[in-house]
Amino acid sequence: MTTLISPARKNPAARAIETLVKSRETGIVLALLMVLVVTTVRSPAFLVSTDGFRDLLLTPAIFVLLAIGQAMVIITRNIDLSVGSVVGLTAYLTGRLFVDFPGLPIPVVIIAGIALGALLGLINGALIACAKVPALVVTLGTLYIYRGVDVWWVGRKPINASDMPRDFLGFGVSSFLNIPTLAIIAALVLVAVGWYMRTTRGGRELYAIGSDPSAATLYGLRIAKRVILAFVACGALTGLAGVLFAARYGTVDSQAGTGFELISVAAAVVGGIAIFGGSGSVLGAAIGAVLLLTINRALPLLGVQDFWQQAVVGALILGAIALDRVLALRRFHKLIEIRDNAND
Template identity: 60%
Template sequence: MSNLPGLEPLATTAIPTSRVSRRISFMGRVRELSILLALLIVIVAATAKNPNFTFSADGWRDLFLTPSILVLVAVGQGIVLITRNVDLSVGSVMGLSAYLTGRLFIDLPGIPMLLVIVLVVIFGGVLGLISGALVAFARVPAMVITLGMLYAYRGINVLWAGSDRINASDLPRDFLSLGTGQVLSIPILAIIAFIVLFIAAWLIKNTRGGREYYAIGSDPAAAELYGLKTTRRVLTAFVLSGALAGLAGVFYAARYGTVNSQAGSGWELDAVGAAVIGGVAITGGVGTLWGAAIGGMLLATINRALPVLGIPDFWQRFVVGLLILGAIVLDRAVALRQKRRLIESRGREDAPPPPGVPEPETARSNA
């Protein structure tokens, strides 16, 4: 595999690695099922306390509509986390995109809704590209870069919007109906979010580019030595994250109808929390976008359910914080356990044979 003279590829045994990979995959499925079970428990508990939580028209709609925005941001964040990076600017990108959506409708009367959506998604992708380029080329930790971009983009939004805000009366009716419309009792925004999730999850799992994201997140140095285009993959991860945050901004404007300079504040932490709770390791290389989406649904549902259960705001944040800390500790424990098992498996493969059993090379020479 190496082109350097005198260097031959090391012989490796595929069996231990495949076993560990299967264990990691199994643990991931168990993790996602446990988060899904927790989501169902929260829904059942809130419904038992107040049946309108689920069985009213508004309750059923909000059950799907409220998490749809966070799911989009969490999926984008999950892609970046898989590459062993983090994008803390998504909340500000979402806020800027939401305000841009309103300004396009106000400043360009009659502009087609589809064109607005495309332009805002491209705008979000460009903002993500800026952050990704700084991370990929400047070789500065993503947390530092995106934290700075969070404040920079938020400052631009405050400068642009000032004390003004966009109201529902400023937006076209057909656009607002996007945020309230339903198909077979399922909100349109939730259907779009699911389609985006399905496409992104399939591409990440089944394409070579998607598998390269995992390879980069597992070991960036080894990925570069292997010849993977790590810079390109990191750039595309941030572009996708920014584009999905842009689409979430469109959803935000359609869902709430009112947009000001503080739109999207704090969503970056919810996005990271949702992805981590859903099984996407903060250290990269592990997790699925389905898990990130389920984590987003759980967080959004908890924030809506706990007030119904009569739990004060402080304890709501405390519960979310405990979920995030628990997820990080669990990921670390699983990673250490799998590493220990991998080392033990390789140790058994490299151990000398029992007395009387020839070494593999000796056996071949005698043959």
């Protein structure tokens, strides 16, 4: 009679340390800390001063929201290239509501911006999930359509800070315990979406769809519904980002949000979201956004020219994609090894 001896189980502390060491988020945090340390040594005001610490939290807040929404979409093996145009439209809607309806409560304006973003996300999701058109094609088209509508709507009537209430503009630069309000909002959204993605059935199904759409179909998952909801959530978060953009900068013209879609995708990829879907976390995407914005602030202080600033971001994206490929191959070979051992 053969007695099977199970290997000793690791204690919870050891498992937690092992998980932390292997986590992609840990590497991103270490990279962020390295940038902060190097830049602070060169220019102490970058982090040590009150304004430096505040800017470190305030500047990436809007992009954290965009990265979270983009991460939800990419996890389903899709992409949303229209987020920059959606930011422009929702930011301008915010200003127009204050101009056309003086005295309108600020919460109503915020809800209107989120609702418009969700509607635009719904259009993207419906075209992709129901019409079976690739997300890259659909959102590239809506990027130009939404931007064209924005340019037509703005015309020669951009929104200025004088057009919006002081309380709303103050909201964009206010702080609580020296932590910017926008950063607090971004953190709360991150916690809520992270909890949804990791603990609810809907969040787990998004990962399942991105991992293997064919298997998800055979399993009976409602792929179209989940993909549409992912795009609606991305649109709603982008709408919120547009509202906060108006509050933060006070001026909204037809070019507001231009290029934000590339930053959101870059943040998600650098943050560990697999470009082919199915893995990664919204926490990693959020840290990726902070890392990219911090690098953009740090490199000029280090005397790096504009060209090299863009090159560094590009190198980070390529490095993240290469790392994802290496990790995927390692997982594949490990599964093959486990299967072979089981057969033996």
